[in-house]
Amino acid sequence: MQANAPPPIQCRDLSRSFGHAGARVDALEPVELHFAAGETTAIVGPSGCGKSTLLRLIAGLDTPSTGSVRIGGETPLQMRQRAALSVAFQDAALLPWRTVRGNIALARKLARLPPDPASVDRLIALVGLAGFEDRRPADLSGGMRQRAAIARCLISDPRVLLLDEPFGAVDELTRARLNHELPALWQGRGVTTLLVTHSVSEAVMLSDRVIVLSPRPARVVADIAIDLARPRATGAEADALIANVTEALAQSAPPRPQPA
Numbered sequence: 001m002q003a004n005a006p007p008p009i010q011c012r013d014l015s016r017s018f019g020h021a022g023a024r025v026d027a028l029e030p031v032e033l034h035f036a037a038g039e040t041t042a043i044v045g046p047s048g049c050g051k052s053t054l055l056r057l058i059a060g061l062d063t064p065s066t067g068s069v070r071i072g073g074e075t076p077l078q079m080r081q082r083a084a085l086s087v088a089f090q091d092a093a094l095l096p097w098r099t100v101r102g103n104i105a106l107a108r109k110l111a112r113l114p115p116d117p118a119s120v121d122r123l124i125a126l127v128g129l130a131g132f133e134d135r136r137p138a139d140l141s142g143g144m145r146q147r148a149a150i151a152r153c154l155i156s157d158p159r160v161l162l163l164d165e166p167f168g169a170v171d172e173l174t175r176a177r178l179n180h181e182l183p184a185l186w187q188g189r190g191v192t193t194l195l196v197t198h199s200v201s202e203a204v205m206l207s208d209r210v211i212v213l214s215p216r217p218a219r220v221v222a223d224i225a226i227d228l229a230r231p232r233a234t235g236a237e238a239d240a241l242i243a244n245v246t247e248a249l250a251q252s253a254p255p256r257p258q259p260a
C-alpha cells in the first residue's frame, strides 16, 4: 500500500466487557467488521449500546476483551504514534493555556510535521473560528471548542479519522456547513473515516455506509450502503435512505412495554 493511501480497518472477533463476573457489563459482542479504505462509515445505535466502546477500541484507546483491530496491517497504536490516525471525541480536550491557533499548531508539531501557519489558518476558517485564533478554550463556547478540536485533528493530515459525535454541541448553521464541507476535505485527501452520531440524517448525508448497532451488548443489526452522489443534497433518494436507517434503528430497539 502507498504510504499516503488511506488504509482499510479490520476488526476480528472484537469484543469488550467491563467489570468481573457477577457485575459484568458486556458492551460489545464479538464482531467482525471491515471498513474499506477511503470510505466514510457512520455508526448509529441506541444510547449506551456500545458505539463509543467500538470507536475507542479501533482508536487503540482501550484494550479488547477478545479479538484484534488492524489498520492496513498496523495496530491502532502504531497508527497513532505516527500521527496517521486522529480522534475527535465529544468532550474536546484542548490545552487550556494555549490559544486556538496554539492548540492546532501543537498537534502538527507533535505529529513531527514542519510548521504550516497557512494550513492552521485555513482549517480555523473552515471550522468557522476565524477571528478567534488567539482565544483560549475558556473564552469559547462548547461548540467552538469542539470545532477547534476538529481542526486540530485534521491538521496532521491523518489517513484515519475517528469522530465520536463531534458536532454534538455545534449550532445548527455551523453543523450544516461542516456537514457540507468536511466530506470534500477528507475525500479529497483520502481518509478512512468512522463517525458515531445520533443523527440519522447526518449519518446519511456524510457517509458511504451506515452500520446500525443493537442495544447493549452491541452487535450489527443493519449494514446499509449509501450510494448517493456527492455533493449530497436532500431529496427523495436521501429521504428513502433516512427512512431505511430509522426503521432499522426502531427494529433494533423496540419500545419497552409500559407498565399498566
Ligand SMILES: Nc1ncnc2c1ncn2[C@@H]1O[C@H](COP(=O)(O)OP(=O)(O)OP(=O)(O)O)[C@@H](O)[C@H]1O
Pocket: 018, 019, 025, 026, 027, 045, 046, 047, 048, 049, 050, 051, 052, 053, 054, 216
Ligand atoms: N470504562 C467503563 N467501565 C464500565 N462500563 C463501561 C465503561 N465504558 C463503557 N461502559 C459501559 O458500556 C456500555 C456502552 O457504553 P458506550 O459509551 O460505548 O455506549 P454509546 O453507545 O457510545 O452511548 P451514548 O450513545 O449514550 O454515547 C454502557 O453500558 C456503559 O456504561
